[in-house]
Amino acid sequence: MIYIENNSKNPYFNLALEEYLMKNYPNDDDILLLWQNDNTIVIGRNQNAYEEINVKQVKVDNVKVVRRLSGGGTVYHDEGNLNFSFIKKRSSNVVNNYYHFLQPIISVLQKLGIYAEFSGKNDILIAGKKISGNAQYANSNKILHHGTILFNVDLLKLGAYLNVDPLKMQSKAIKSVQARVTNILPLLKNKITIMEFKDLIITELLKGENKKVILSSEQLEEINKLAIAKYASWEWNYGIAPKFQIQNKKLYEHKGTVTVGLNVNAGIITDIKISGDFMGYYGTEIIEQQLVGCKYDYEHIAGQLQNINIEEIFGVNFIASEIIDLII
Incomplete structure (x- = not known):
């Protein structure tokens, strides 16, 4: 597995990076990405943005909205959220096998003294509260698995920006989106920064090997072009919607x-x-x-x-x- 360095906090670039690596990376290395978005709502491939977000509040607070390749639900990202992406060669033992990808993340949390567990189809829970949601996208050759980790996110903004489906809320017998989720940082006995947490994940996945890769200027230019043409466009983020x-x-x-x-x-x-x-x-x-x-x-x-x-x-x-x- 290789780790591709990416310090961008621009959501349009970050999602374009995933697509570029799936379609254009020149070999079959397993790829790890760890990245952050600043003040962003990410909606699932099949969702109607107008149903999922508080459009007015998003405009007032200048929150970026971007649609990802994978399905699943809408999430809010700020710099207290750490995102991870795995890109692998497609095979039957990894497609829809969420535990395969999440086990290393759970292992890191347990080494920090947090009892985290895989739950349902695609979540990591701590004491019944969600700290990670995940989704997948596959083409004929590769699979992309990506997820969020709530490290120190402003949870109040979840309720301000997201229109949570009341059916989901009723089924879980709780009153607000904040009640369903929690951050990792308050649960740590020995506090660390999100960058230190990021380094722990890299160490766990790379097993101490130096397999960090920096993309070339030509590759970054192609990714930026895709970010502007597709991921920053109204047509991709809002225009894909049912009647x-x-x-x-x-x-x-x-x-x-x-x-x-x-x-x-x-x-x-x-x-x-x-x-x-x-x-x-x-x-x-x-x-x-x-x-x-x-x-x-x-x-x-x-x-x-x-x-x-x-x-x-x-x-x-x-x-x-x-x-x-x-x-x-």
Whole structure:
């Protein structure tokens, strides 16, 4: 196994790196990556970003959103989270064999005095709380297994940015996403840094051998191109979504009730109708016509409405941000 050094905290680059190594690395060495993202939400390959995240709060706090190659659920990353990736030659004994990849991580935790255990299909738990979730992606030649390790993550942000499926919450009989997870650092008797923890994993996996690899400038250039063209694109992160319908209704005190119903297909608004008892005199058709064909994205919608007189349509004291919030 070789360890490829990667100190980037840019999520678009980091996920592009995984794809590049799967498709273009010139030999069949098993590969280990350890990496971090800064202030990022990573969504699963098959998920609808609009269902999974608090779009408004993500925009306000400038949180990056990126879709990964593998399936599974949405996760929040900050610099207190350590991510690991294994890339191996595809074979029947590793595909869907999550324990095979997680056993070394569990071994490191146990050496630190933490009783961690493999649970369910793809998790590591400590005292019933999740500290690692994992997913896999395979092509005809290679398999990618990657996971998260909650070392010292800001757990409050999980609830602020993620829309947790209430069915999952009910099935586990708990009230919040924070209650399901825990960090490693508070559980350590002898405190270490996340970089020291990272080094312990490298030592465990490489068995003390010096097999660290640094990618060439040409390889890094190719990865950056992929990061920009694919992983940083709206089309990849938001446009991959099933058809869905939304209806929002809100009473604005002393101004009236506004109801917005819309259809979205592949991240594009295909139909929208605005109604209510608001006191505007111009009619809503101009907004509806302006938004059909628009990306279902806060900034794009705001751009479409910037030259429209909101008070003419909705009444005195209405502002554009109220209508945008209702649409999103």
